[in-house]
Amino acid sequence: MKFSTYAVGDEHFYGAATDKGMIALSPDFPQWPTLLDVVRAGGLSSLSDAGAGKSVTHRDFQFEMVLPNAPRILCVGVNFPDRNAEYKDGSEQPKYMSLFPRFASGFTGHERNLVRPPENHTLDYEGEVAIVIGKTGRRISQDDAYDHIAALTLCNEGTIRDWVRHAKFNVTQGKNWDNSGSIGPWLVPFVDAAQLDDARIITRVNGEVRQDDVLRRMMFPIRREIEYISTFMTLQPGDIIITGTPTGAGARFDPPRYLKPGDVVEIEVEGIGTLRNGVADEVVK
Numbered sequence: 001m002k003f004s005t006y007a008v009g010d011e012h013f014y015g016a017a018t019d020k021g022m023i024a025l026s027p028d029f030p031q032w033p034t035l036l037d038v039v040r041a042g043g044l045s046s047l048s049d050a051g052a053g054k055s056v057t058h059r060d061f062q063f064e065m066v067l068p069n070a071p072r073i074l075c076v077g078v079n080f081p082d083r084n085a086e087y088k089d090g091s092e093q094p095k096y097m098s099l100f101p102r103f104a105s106g107f108t109g110h111e112r113n114l115v116r117p118p119e120n121h122t123l124d125y126e127g128e129v130a131i132v133i134g135k136t137g138r139r140i141s142q143d144d145a146y147d148h149i150a151a152l153t154l155c156n157e158g159t160i161r162d163w164v165r166h167a168k169f170n171v172t173q174g175k176n177w178d179n180s181g182s183i184g185p186w187l188v189p190f191v192d193a194a195q196l197d198d199a200r201i202i203t204r205v206n207g208e209v210r211q212d213d214v215l216r217r218m219m220f221p222i223r224r225e226i227e228y229i230s231t232f233m234t235l236q237p238g239d240i241i242i243t244g245t246p247t248g249a250g251a252r253f254d255p256p257r258y259l260k261p262g263d264v265v266e267i268e269v270e271g272i273g274t275l276r277n278g279v280a281d282e283v284v285k
Contacts, residue, residue, distance in 0.1 A: 001048045002186035002273070003151075005035050005064045005109070012064070014038070016051035017186045021059035023051050035187070036067050039134055039150050040237040044189050063109035066153050066184045067132065072239045073102045075128075075157060075175070076225055079218050079244025097220040097228060102157070102242070106176045110185030113280040114158050116261065117177055122161035123259045123279065126245035127203030127211050127267035129196070130155040130183060131222060133239040137230050145226035148235060151187035152195060154267045154275040155242045156203075158182070161251045161258070182277045183240070195271055196222055201246060204266045205259070213246035220244070 134150020158181035164174030
């Protein structure tokens with residue numbers, strides 16, 4: 001079963017996503033007002049039990065960022081060998097991973113537009129798998145790392161490239177424009193290692209494959225990401241780790257191929273789903 005956060009008019013729900021629509025589950029769990037509360041309580045299995053056999057309640061709805069109140073989102077940068085080579089700086093594989101924070105306000109939901117701001121038009125795509133932590137841990141070993149994952153989802157880690165270069169050591173401002181990226185469409189409960197170890201990620205722009213790689217080629221595998229990050233911070237349920245994007249982002253073409261209004265970006269991973277977003281210019285009031 002897959003679980004989404006969604007809106008119907010001014011009302012917000014979470015529930016089970018099906019091919020025919022949503023099964024609202026939040027009314028059944030008032031003790032868990034949001035999907036983040038469900039994750040923190042270890043309640044995804046309870047949602048599965050509650051959704052079994054229920055009928056669709058909403059066919060007309062809008063997806064929201066799957067955990068719109070996620071307090072901590074940490075991204076791993078330059079995590080595929082070809083991606084490192086794209087920088088053309090002659091550097092070998094780094095000893096430690098690059099990390100930066102993103103905030104929930106920078107993400108929208110499935111089937112909604114990524115927003116290109118008027119200040120700069122270098123909006124780029126990055127298809128990635130995101131993991132949602134479900135168990136508190138500090139100094140987690142790689143052997144135990146997967147035990148701390150509650151669910152998987154997808155991310156288009158949209159970036160305003162020019163703003164990444166505003167400072168020498170800081171990408172934060174280029175990575176956090178409102179609604180420049182997306183996370184969703186849903187949470188898929190984590191069951192076993194094959195969901196990640198055998199995963200292939202494909203990014204398409206207007207149907208054209210731009211990124212295509214397998215997670216086992218990551219320079220810093222997800223087990224290592226959890227081990228390293230939990231060394232300096234206590235991972236908590238609801239934390240999101242965005243695990244890295246393959247080669248093929250728009251900035252690395254010559255000339256660059258940035259997103260423009262009317263484009264459609266799809267991030268696909270078998271077993272998780274497809275995250276789809278259009279692109280629109282921001283309406284400035």
